Structure formats: structure tokens, C-alpha cells
Amino acid sequence: MKVTFKDVRLSYDGKTDTLKQLNFTIPDGALVSLLGPSGGGKTTTLNLISGLLPATSGQIFFGDTDVTKQDALQRKVGMVFQNYALYPHLSVRDNIAFPLKMQHVAKAERYQKAEELAKLVHVDDQLNKKPGELSGGQQQRVAIARALAKSPSLLLLDEPLSNLDARLRIEMREEIRRIQRETGVTTIFVTHDQDEALHISDAIMVLNDGRIQQFSTPTQLYDRPENLFVAKFIGEPVINTLPAEKLAADLTNHIDGDILVRAETAGIRSEAIVPNDYGQGVLTQIHASLHQAQKYGREATATLDYQGETLLSTELAGLPRDQSEGDFFLTRAGFFLFDNRGELIYGGDADDQ
Ligand SMILES: Nc1ncnc2c1ncn2[C@@H]1O[C@H](COP(=O)(O)OP(=O)(O)OP(=O)(O)O)[C@@H](O)[C@H]1O
Numbered sequence: 547m548k549v550t551f552k553d554v555r556l557s558y559d560g561k562t563d564t565l566k567q568l569n570f571t572i573p574d575g576a577l578v579s580l581l582g583p584s585g586g587g588k589t590t591t592l593n594l595i596s597g598l599l600p601a602t603s604g605q606i607f608f609g610d611t612d613v614t615k616q617d618a619l620q621r622k623v624g625m626v627f628q629n630y631a632l633y634p635h636l637s638v639r640d641n642i643a644f645p646l647k648m649q650h651v652a653k654a655e656r657y658q659k660a661e662e663l664a665k666l667v668h669v670d671d672q673l674n675k676k677p678g679e680l681s682g683g684q685q686q687r688v689a690i691a692r693a694l695a696k697s698p699s700l701l702l703l704d705e706p707l708s709n710l711d712a713r714l715r716i717e718m719r720e721e722i723r724r725i726q727r728e729t730g731v732t733t734i735f736v737t738h739d740q741d742e743a744l745h746i747s748d749a750i751m752v753l754n755d756g757r758i759q760q761f762s763t764p765t766q767l768y769d770r771p772e773n774l775f776v777a778k779f780i781g782e783p784v785i786n787t788l789p790a791e792k793l794a795a796d797l798t799n800h801i802d803g804d805i806l807v808r809a810e811t812a813g814i815r816s817e818a819i820v821p822n823d824y825g826q827g828v829l830t831q832i833h834a835s836l837h838q839a840q841k842y843g844r845e846a847t848a849t850l851d852y853q854g855e856t857l858l859s860t861e862l863a864g865l866p867r868d869q870s871e872g873d874f875f876l877t878r879a880g881f882f883l884f885d886n887r888g889e890l891i892y893g894g895d896a897d898d899q
Pocket residue numbers: 558559564582583584585586587588589590591738
């Protein structure tokens with residue numbers, strides 16, 4: 547089901563806006579993550595979609611239907627929370643079938659549906675057990691099956707993996723992706739873990755301070771961050787940032803003057819600082835001193851001192867340690883300029899330049 551927000555605003559106290567004029571469309575059949583720092587508005591947005599929270603103003607559409615005034619039941623969404631909220635005294639079979647029981651679906655039919663869903667989420671060998679006898683991952687599978695029992699318009703997941711250990715989180719995020727593909731149900735997933743969002747989503751909505759910072763594919767978020775917040779929020783190691791004026795001399799012959807005068811901050815991804823000009827994709831050359839090299843497992847990082855700024859690179863492994871001075875190169879990919887409002891004005895889109 548396609549979901550559209552038109553100028554949706556939410557105020558909890560009637561004075562300040564927690565969410566400010568949200569406008570977006572989530573395409574039918576997509577898996578979309580809501581990603582952002584704590585307090586950014588992810589859960590509030592999810593609760594507006596589900597109907598648990600009424601919008602202060604604006605309109606919400608499911609497909610072409612205006613559901614702004616409908617409650618959660620009328621919107622027929624399936625929800626999964628981080629604490630699973632399974633009924634401890636009911637078997638797995640009865641937990642999955644529970645929403646159908648509430649709808650007075652006949653026992654044989656609801657058990658048949660429960661068994662089908664248990665197969666889909668791979669707990670069909672656990673049907674007679676109680677939730678307390680299952681692992682965290684299995685409980686989360688049951689919670690997903692239960693949310694799917696009513697053939698919901700949308701599947702909404704609020705930090706569903708945060709109670710699981712690191713290995714299980716990775717396994718379960720792949721499972722959510724698989725289940726979503728197999729059912730085709732439009733799925734909206736809240737997380738503060740960018741790795742999780744980047745791995746499973748068709749699109750990611752980055753929310754901060756009640757505003758959509760960017761809503762695009764994972765690749766675009768990384769390769770073309772629309773503002774400085776997204777550039778800094780997405781990517782590990784964190785992007786290097788420095789005042790653009792420090793680079794002015796090294797950029798003048800390579801970037802239009804009218805862009806350079808507006809540029810306030812430069813963002814340079816750690817893989818965009820390379821030791822050689824292989825001819826392809828190099829933007830400019832910089833003179834810097836290499837003053838440290840570190841190796842953590844497979845990751846090798848080096849830091850450069852450039853105009854009093856420390857720049858981290860992941861591409862300088864193998865160079866002699868503490869090579870005092872040298873020339874290094876910045877690639878076009880992974881180099882960005884932002885204006886004084888933090889908006890992207892250069893980089894990420896080779897066609898524009
Ligand atoms: N019921 C409420 N009443 C008043 N303010 C609230 C309520 N729920 C959330 N808020 C505030 O709204 C803002 C957004 O909260 P929200 O829970 O949507 O953020 P979030 O991105 O989901 O954060 P987290 O990752 O910590 O869950 C926060 O400043 C929060 O304090």
C-alpha cells in the first residue's frame with residue numbers, strides 16, 4: 547500500500563512542533579527505514595502512519611484513500627515492537643492466530659493461516675511451544691507472523707531488533723528482508739542503526755529534529771548526501787569536514803568560482819584521499835603530512851595533517867609511517883561542498899559538473 551503524507555505536522559503540547567510539515571510518498575511494496583538520532587521523530591512518524599497518534603494538521607493517504615481520521619484498527623496495519631509483546635500463556639500457534647480469533651475467523655481456518663505464516667517465518671517446528679521457551683530471534687519471528695496474520699495494509703516495525711545480540715540482529719535483518727520480499731507487504735522499519743538501514747532498505751528516510759533530512763536510496767545517501775547533517779550521519783568512518791576556505795587554493799582551477807565563494811564546509815570521505823593520481827576521477831592534489839598510520843584488523847587508517855586540519859584516510863595503507871610531507875590526491879567521488887545553511891552545492895553528481 548502506498549503511503550502519502552501531505553503537510554503533516556505533529557505537536558504533543560499544542561505549542562511546539564515535534565514534526566514539521568512532513569511531505570513524502572512511500573511506494574507500494576517498498577521496504578523503507580526511518581533512520582535518525584534519538585529524539586529525531588522516528589517513532590512519532592511511525593505512530594502517525596499507524597494511526598496510534600492523530601496528526602495535528604495535514605493529510606495522510608493510504609493509496610488514494612484519505613485515512614487521516616481513521617484509527618489504527620481501521621487502517622489495518624500490522625505492528626511489531628522491540629519487546630515482541632507476545633501472549634506468554636498462549637502457544638506459538640495461538641499467538642499467531644490471535645488477531646484472526648479477534649475477527650471471529652473459524653478455528654480450522656485460523657490455524658491453517660497460522661501454520662502457513664509459521665512456515666514463512668521459519669518457526670513451524672515451534673508451533674506448540676510457549677513464547678518463554680523460544681529464543682529472542684524466534685520470538686521476533688512469531689511477532690512478525692502475528693502481525694502478518696490479518697493480511698495488513700502495512701507492516702510497521704519499531705526497532706524490532708534492538709533486544710537481540712549482534713549476530714542475531716544481522717540474521718534477523720536478512721530475514722525481515724526475505725519475508726518482506728516474499729509477502730510484498732509495504733514495510734516501514736524504525737532503526738537508529740545505519741548499518742541495519744543501509745543493508746535492508748529500498749529507501750531510507752533520515753529524520754532529525756522533526757524534519758526529513760533526506761529520503762532516498764541507501765547508495766544516494768552515501769554518494770550524494772543532500773546536506774551536511776546526512777553527510778556526517780551516514781558513513782563509517784565519519785566523513786572528514788573542514789572549512790572550505792582552507793582548500794580554496796587547491797580547488798580554484800577545478801571548481802567554478804561561484805560555487806567556491808558560496809562554499810562554507812568541505813566534506814571528504816576517508817576513501818576519497820588517495821596516494822596516487824591514477825588519472826581517473828581525481829579532483830585535485832593536496833600537500834600534506836602523514837603523521838600516523840593505524841591498523842585495526844582489516845581496516846588500515848592514516849591521518850594527514852593538512853592546513854592544521856586532521857584528515858583520515860583509509861587508502862594510504864603501506865605508505866611509510868610518518869612520511870613527513872607529500873602530495874596526496876582527492877577523488878571527485880566522496881568530495882562535497884556545503885553552503886552556509888549546510889546544503890550540498892557541489893559533489894555527488896558527476897553529470898552536474
Ligand atoms: N508522548 C510524548 N509526549 C511529548 N513529547 C514526546 C512524546 N513522545 C515523544 N516526544 C518527543 O518528541 C520528540 C521525538 O520523539 P520520537 O520518539 O519520535 O523520536 P525517535 O527518533 O523515535 O527517538 P528514539 O530513537 O529515542 O526512539 C522527542 O523530543 C521526544 O521527547
